[in-house]
Amino acid sequence: QSVLTQPPSVSGAPGQRVTISCTGSSSNIGAGYDVHWYQQLPGTAPKVLIYGNSNRPSGVPDRFSGSKSGTSASLAITGLQAEDEADYYCQSYDSSLSGYVFGTGTKVTVL
Amino acid sequence: EVQLLESGGGLVQSGGSLRLSCAASGFTFSSYAMSWVRQAPGKGLEWVSIISGSGGSTYYADSVKGRFTISRDNSKNTLYLQMNRLRAEDTAVYYCAKHFYDDSGHFEYWGKGTLVTVSS
Numbered sequence A: 001q002s003v004l005t006q007p008p009s010v011s012g013a014p015g016q017r018v019t020i021s022c023t024g025s026s027s028n029i030g031a032g033y034d035v036h037w038y039q040q041l042p043g044t045a046p047k048v049l050i051y052g053n054s055n056r057p058s059g060v061p062d063r064f065s066g067s068k069s070g071t072s073a074s075l076a077i078t079g080l081q082a083e084d085e086a087d088y089y090c091q092s093y094d095s096s097l098s099g100y101v102f103g104t105g106t107k108v109t110v111l
Numbered sequence B: 001e002v003q004l005l006e007s008g009g010g011l012v013q014s015g016g017s018l019r020l021s022c023a024a025s026g027f028t029f030s031s032y033a034m035s036w037v038r039q040a041p042g043k044g045l046e047w048v049s050i051i052s053g054s055g056g057s058t059y060y061a062d063s064v065k066g067r068f069t070i071s072r073d074n075s076k077n078t079l080y081l082q083m084n085r086l087r088a089e090d091t092a093v094y095y096c097a098k099h100f101y102d103d104s105g106h107f108e109y110w111g112k113g114t115l116v117t118v119s120s
Helices: none
Strands: A009-012 A018-023 A036-040 A047-050 A064-069 A072-077 A086-094 A099-102 A106-110 B003-007 B010-013 B018-025 B034-039 B045-051 B058-060 B068-073 B078-083 B092-099 B107-110 B114-119
Touching: A009 A018, A018 A086, A018 A106, A047 A064, A047 B107, A072 A086, A099 B045, B003 B092, B018 B034, B018 B092, B018 B114, B034 B078, B034 B107, B045 B068, B045 B078, B045 B092, B058 B068, B078 B092
Parallel strands: A009 A106, B010 B114
Antiparallel strands: A018 A072, A036 A047, A036 A086, A064 A072, A086 A099, A086 A106, B003 B018, B018 B078, B034 B045, B034 B092, B045 B058, B068 B078, B092 B107, B092 B114
């Protein structure tokens, strides 16, 4: 059972901006642990999109951005493109569980 | 180029055992923590276990504690996951992942995964 909650799905037209929320608690995001985001294209392994709340690895377009506040974090995709259709997961560390935790996952659909 | 290649998956009966391997290349293997992350069919990601770069520290998700053992052979650049007393709910694609640091950090690189199917 995931301790980080995400909306099951979000959608937008090409070129639009969409955001994905990730809600945690005082034992994970609220405790100051970093939030990371992963993109999983259909049939492939996850790939890191954002690390350390707001950092992009080289090669990730600047259309993707991350932020964190309190017990929540958000991933924003601007200028939505067809190739952005994928599942997105947030991830952090939970001190109560003494382990890494993932969000429930959000499917992004480009209309 | 970092490469992670899992192997060892397959079909096993409930209560059985399986050992997964992950061959790593393209980085100094002993300098980074490694984890196993699994994904049940049609479901989300679940962290399973982590081992530090030296192999001296290991941690497990409650769902596998006491049944799974993570280990590594830094001379062979290989990560392992020994899975005992397997259950139907262990059915998943198992990914090995390289961490950003030697003891923690985000999952920087992922392998393609190996499928484990536990039949009841």
